[in-house]
Amino acid sequence: MNAMSAVTARVRxxxxVDPDSPAAHSVRALRVAPDQYRYVGDTAFNLGDTLRDPMSEAMSVIADDVVVGFYRLDFAPNAVVxxxxxxxxxxxRAFVIDHRHQGRGYGRMAMEACCEDLRRRHPDRELLVLTVNCINAPAIAAYRKAGFTDTGELFHGGSAGPQHVMLQSLHPHPTT
Ligand SMILES: CC(C)(COP(=O)(O)OP(=O)(O)OC[C@H]1O[C@@H](n2cnc3c(N)ncnc32)[C@H](O)[C@@H]1OP(=O)(O)O)[C@@H](O)C(=O)NCCC(=O)NCCS
Incomplete structure (x- = not known):
């Protein structure tokens, strides 16, 4: 844990959209620890798959101008569950923070920024949904701290064991 980075870094x-952009190249260079591949697979593949899907958006996570993560937004009806x-x-889907940057709060801050981004660019969407493996403690912690709640439902569609279904409301925050 690098407490200074967690306190000072600005995450956005x-x-x-461009597979040849510098950000796309940086995303392809993201890596996870060997025992984390079962949760996300290969991020370069996930980026390409996302860019080929007209119902998905590829998103970079940037901390102090360095690309540290990636996720996919899937707008297909009935996506994920x-x-x-x-x-x-x-x-x-496919959320990842590069292993060299994990444990600094970037995962939690990225999810908070993700929700703000959705409220701004996709105000028609009311819920953000994901599944997370029951044994993936860091991911569950990051999602909880970013405001997701566990529905209590177990999803058995994944290849790495049962998954929790977690939700976050995208209704605008009250101003008072
Ligand atoms: C899941 C992931 C994105 C989290 O990113 P991260 O930047 O490391 O997360 P954060 O630093 O924001 O940590 C979130 C919380 O989890 C906690 N945490 C970290 N490791 C933990 C562990 N092994 N057990 C329990 N909690 C843990 C941290 O303490 C932190 O809480 P804090 O802010 O109070 O310290 C990252 O670990 C990752 O890319 N994992 C591999 C891919 C993956 O599993 N993706 C999710 C698929 S659903």
Whole structure:
């Protein structure tokens, strides 16, 4: 843990549209620890897959002008859990913070920035949904600290064991 980085770094998120952009190259260079691949797979593949899908957006996570992470926003109906959640939703997939930058609060701050970004660019979406492996403690902690709640439902569609379904409301924050 690098407490100074967590306190001082400014974390923002930006869409990637050009596969040849510097940000896209930086995302392809992101790496996770060997035992984390089962949760996300290969990020270079995930970027390409996202850019080929007209229903998805590729997002970079930037801390103090350095690309430290990536995630995919999936706008397909019934994304992630395969059914309607009763409100317009967007799915979060393939979230990763490079292993050299983990443990500094970037994961939590990226999720907070993700929600703000969705409220601004996609105000029609009311829920952000994701699944996370039950044994993936750092990810569960980061999501909880960013405001996600566990629905209590278990999803069995993944290849690395059962997953929690977590939700976050995208309704605007009250101003008072
Ligand atoms: C999940 C991931 C994105 C989190 O990113 P991160 O930048 O390391 O997360 P943060 O630093 O914001 O940590 C969030 C919280 O988890 C806590 N945490 C870290 N490791 C933990 C562990 N092993 N057990 C429990 N909590 C842990 C931290 O203490 C932190 O809380 P704090 O802010 O109070 O210190 C990152 O670990 C990652 O890329 N993992 C591999 C890919 C992956 O699993 N993606 C998620 C797929 S659903």
């Amino acid at each position: 998120v930006e869409p990637i 395969g059914r309607s959640l009763g409100a317009p939703s967007v799915g979060l």
